[in-house]
Amino acid sequence: MLYDVIIAGAGPVGLLLACELRLADCSVLVLERAEDPYSPLKELPFGMRGITVPTAETFYRRGLLDDIAGGTTHLAVGEDGAPRRRAGHFAGIEFEDSNIETSRWQYRLPSPADTNMAAEMKQIEAVLTDRARSLGAEIRRGHGVDDFGQTENGVTVRIGAESVRGRWLVGCDGGRSTVRKQGGFDFAGSEPLFTGYMAEVEIADPEAIRQERTITSTGFYLQPDPGMIAMLEFDGGAAHRTAPLTLEHIQEVLRRVSQTDVTLTALRLATTWTDRAQQATTYRDGRVLLAGDAAHIHSPLGAQGLNAGLGDAMNLGWKLAATIRGEAPEGLLDTYQDERHPVGAQVLEWSRAQTAIMLPAPQSLAMGSIISDLIGTPSGATYFAERMWNAALRYDLGGAHPLIGRSVPDFELLDGTRVAELLRDGQGLLLDFDGELAQAGALWRDLKYVPGDVRERLGLAAVLVRPDGVVAWACDERPDPAELTRAAFRWFTSAAQVPAM
Ligand SMILES: Cc1cc2nc3c(=O)[nH]c(=O)nc-3n(C[C@H](O)[C@H](O)[C@H](O)COP(=O)(O)OP(=O)(O)OC[C@H]3O[C@@H](n4cnc5c(N)ncnc54)[C@H](O)[C@@H]3O)c2cc1C
Known part of the structure; x- marks a missing residue:
């Protein structure tokens, strides 16, 4: 076959x-x-x-x-x-939900998928x-x-x-x-500077290992839950997949990084990674x-x-x-x-x-303290959330409208249907809030034409959505069918398959 x-x-x-x-x-x-x-x-x-x-x-x-x-x-x-x-x-420097100004993300509507999750x-x-x-x-x-x-x-x-x-x-x-x-x-890309570890262990003297992230001269460690160790050692990535993940090895690294005499009595599970970036x-x-x-x-x-x-x-x-x-x-x-x-x-x-800020060097610590100040401000928290959650991802697709290249807002039609439901079968959509584009909408076989108003328009009149939920074209008023046709030709089908308008 x-x-x-x-x-x-x-x-x-x-x-x-x-x-x-x-x-x-x-x-x-x-x-x-x-x-x-x-x-x-x-x-x-x-x-x-x-x-x-x-x-x-x-x-x-x-x-x-x-x-x-x-x-x-x-x-x-x-x-x-x-x-x-x-x-x-x-890099372990936290930002708070209450500081994030989601109103800056202009084209978002509340939806079950509007924040990060696990x-x-x-x-x-x-x-x-x-x-x-x-x-x-x-x-x-x-x-x-x-x-x-x-x-x-x-x-x-x-x-x-x-x-x-x-x-x-x-x-x-x-x-x-x-x-x-x-x-x-x-x-x-770049070669690694550290080996990172996550290990589930039994500790004879658990109080020796602090819960919060603790930076030392060779890396950092924390014990987020009893017996769970996360740590990172700046060894050039040497231990990743080379040293056997034994109790002795994990204890040795933990002692070096934490600068304590901590004793591990059992190792349940461990994994390593590096910051190789390629x-x-x-x-x-x-x-x-x-x-x-x-x-x-x-x-x-x-x-x-x-x-x-x-x-x-x-x-x-x-x-x-x-x-x-x-x-x-x-x-x-x-x-x-x-x-x-x-x-x-x-x-x-x-x-x-993040690696640069975590390096055990006074310069990195200084930079970390500046980031810590910035991340505590609304603008800082919003920036970091935007980057980390990828909440404002925009592809450069050309086109003047600021929504083009972004994720389509989860519009709700007057009958309660959400855009996410319309996208379920993987077809593109033409959302036509004033119902003026029926002729153009009928031309593309793989495009679902959806006429009708929505509860919150965000100032828009029509939106062309790719199957992956990215906006290919949008307009605020009086849609121009010629503009729409150009966008649809670009994303949806070869010109030969669409009769001339
Ligand atoms: C500790 C840790 C925490 C992480 N946390 C996060 C996180 O919070 N968020 C996040 O976004 N990412 C996180 N990641 C990264 C994330 O797990 C990976 O980026 C993701 O698993 C990549 O998915 P993938 O399908 O590309 O590759 P993989 O998940 O590696 O899957 C590849 C598959 O290909 C198979 N395979 C390999 N070679 C062949 C072959 N020759 N022929 C056929 N099959 C083959 C493998 O068996 C495997 O099933 C984390 C990674 C680690 C190690």
């Missing part, structure tokens, strides 16, 4: 991409090296993942938000149900696996991609002695991606594409990697599907790199900036 798309990796990014491609009716094979999806590192507390606004919106718009985040903490509410105080942190990796993967399978994606576990070759017309992927054929291959196979390496993609210089080579950690790696500081990867999948899915169906406007697939590469680069910068 010739698959439209072969995806390497059934992590969250590969699974979401499979769902998006199946929504558009492409045949999809997902190859996953691991036999068993289970890992204790995907369960709480190790498997806790911060979810930014665009990711929450993605899940909401595909009807998955309750299943994914419903069982875990909605970070807007504290454990006692009272509004939370801490909204996030930059979810469990195991749950994210389970929900996406179920959905991918129920939409008809084939997922083969215990089948790792070993190598591949491509021609002008397709790819041949080797799994051990077996081969499978597809029209496209997408590497969603994580930070050590085989697809990226075998494909010869350039992976450029990004593929191109996300596409012919019929091979990269997404998620395969395309960009960095430290988990700031909770961005999964979010960046899911953003890649949401952006790529509909564009690749339109290309496969032969309906894509010229250059549509190239906009995947144009839009997502800068987002990946920003995430790497965010991670590097």
Whole structure:
């Protein structure tokens, strides 16, 4: 069988991409090296993942938000149900919810996805696996991609002695991606300065290890919950995946970093990471594409990697599907790199900036104290929330209207239907609040024409929304059908398929 798309990796990014491609009716094979999806590192507390606004919106718009985040903490509410105080942190320097001026984010309406959240990796993967399978994606576990070759017309992927054929291959196979390496993609960036640790341990003298983040001359440590240790040692990343994660090693590092004689009596689970920050210089080579950690790696500081990867999948899915169906406007697939590469680069910068502030040097401490002052102001907290939650993400799509390139507000139609519900099947939308664009709206087969007023217009008259929820065109009054037609041609279909107006 010739698959439209072969995806390497059934992590969250590969699974979401499979769902998006199946929504558009492409045949999809997902190859996953691991036999068993289970890992204790995907369960709480190790498997806790911060979810930014665009990711929450993605899940909401595909009807998955309750299943994914419903069982875990909605970070807007504290454990006692009272509004939370801490909204996030930059290099461990916290900012508060009450300082964030969300009114600055002009085009947002209240929705279940309007803040950052947390979810469990195991749950994210389970929900996406179920959905991918129920939409008809084939997922083969215990089948790792070993190598591949491509021609002008397709790819041949080797799994051990077996081969499978597809029209496209997408590497969603994580930070050590085989697809990226075998494909010869350039992976450029900075080398690590530290090894980070998370460990669940038993401590003979727990009072020796402070609960709050404590900076020392070689790194920092904290004990957020009894027996949970998070620490970071500036060792140039030397211990990551080289030193065996034994009780002795963790104790040695903890003693060095905390400058105490703490004694550990048992090690239950531990993991390490570094701040290596690298990004593929191109996300596409012919019929091979990269997404998620395969395309960009960095430290988990700031909770961005999964979010960046899911953003890649949401952006790529509909564009690749339109290309496969032969309906894509010229250059549509190239906009995947144009839009997502800068987002990946920003995430790497965010991670590097945090490392710079955490270095055990007087200069870094001084910079940290300035950041601490700034983050305590409304403007500072709003800036950090905006960057960390990605709440004001805007692609540079050209066009004069300030909403173009941003996430569509969750408008509510007068019958109570929300825009997120209209986006559930992955089709683009033409929202026409005054019902003046019926003729243009009828022309594009894959565009849902939605005439009628909404409860809060935010000053708008009409909005053209891509399948990924990004606004392609908007106007405040008296829509110009010619302008709309140009935007629709750019994003929705090749000119040949639309009769002349
Ligand atoms: C401690 C820690 C905390 C984190 N916290 C956050 C957070 O709060 N928020 C956030 O956004 N991100 C966070 N991250 C990052 C996040 O987990 C990753 O960015 C995310 O898992 C990337 O998803 P992915 O699907 O691209 O890759 P992965 O999750 O790595 O999945 C890749 C899949 O590909 C499979 N595979 C590998 N090689 C092959 C092959 N050759 N063929 C077939 N399959 C293959 C693997 O088995 C795996 O299932 C954290 C990471 C760590 C380590």
